[in-house]
Amino acid sequence: MEINKTINKVLKSGLITWILLLAIWSIGSLFYTPDFLPNPIITLDGAKTLVTSGKLWTDILVSMSRVLKGWTAGLLFAIPVGLVVGNFKWASYVFEPFLNFFRFVPAIGFITLFLLWFGVEEKSKVALIFYAVIFPVMVNTIAGVRSVDHSLIEAAESMGASKRRTFFTVVFPSAIPNIFTGVRLGLSSAIICIVAAEMLAASEGLGYLIYTSRLFYRTDWIFAGIFTLGLIGLLADKLLRFLGKKFLYRFGVR
Known part of the structure; x- marks a missing residue:
């Protein structure tokens, strides 16, 4: 029984997946030079060099500062607009054609x-x-508003609640799980976007590190930058989920 519990814990943790990935990576690196595919140990040494020199920390701070600014601004714009578009037909007629066009333009x-x-x-x-950021957040916010059970709205209005009160006591709380999903998707979009932006127009940041490392044939630095981005994204999403469960649990966020 205890063995089964231990196996289930290991499977749920994803540890086996990472072990398999490292094994495949290590075996694959035997057939190529370190300039093309460095093994995990060489990559770890390269990451240590970046950490001890302070470059990795600087690039992380620069990139995350940009992500935080753009993500926050996107949320402050997209959530209110999404609530309006989802709640009012006139706003839907005005904004949705633009939304449905530009959200497919990367x-x-x-x-x-x-x-x-x-x-x-x-x-x-x-x-x-x-x-x-604005498109995944806006689309999920609109979907959240439109998925509210109309019987709840009718019940509130039948008890004399104004449209404004109904919105803030029924519609908005019911849409929070969808909005929160949009917030998480917006964060992943922000991290993906900053890499592309820093590759083309920056002198600092993780995207810049990944892009310029090729000039020095430091493939280990490229891998270090990629794994750093993945780790930051994973930790940021876990933090968001923790905060969501802690403060928004009563609204249905799980």
Whole structure:
């Protein structure tokens, strides 16, 4: 019985998946030079070099600062707009054609324009992240508003609640799980976007590190940057989920 519990815990932790990945990576690296595919030990040594020199920490702080600014701005814009579009037909008629068109245009397609409009400094990168964030957040917010059980709305109105009160006591709370999903998706979009932006127009950041490491044939640094991004994304999402469960549990966030 105890053995079965231990096996289940190991399976749930994903440890076996990581062990298999490391094994495949190690075996695969035997057939290539370190410049093409460094093994895990060489990659770890490269990561240590970046950490001890302070470069990795600097790049992490720069990238995450840009992500936080663009993500926060995107949430502050997309959630209110999504609530309005989802709740009012006139807003749906006005905004949804633009939403349904531009959400299929990737942020990377606007890099050149944003560099032209905002310059090569921080504004262009934050604006690009803002653009990448607003669509998943807005779409999920609209879906959350429209998925509210109409019987709840009718019940509130039959008891004399105004439309405003019904919105804040029924519609908005019911939409929170969908909004929270959009917030999480927006964060992943922000991290993906900053890598592309920093590869093309930056002098610092994880995207810049990954892109410029090829010039020195430091494939181990490229892998270190990639794994750092994955780790940051994983930890950020876990933190969001923890906060969601702790503070939004009564609204149905799990």
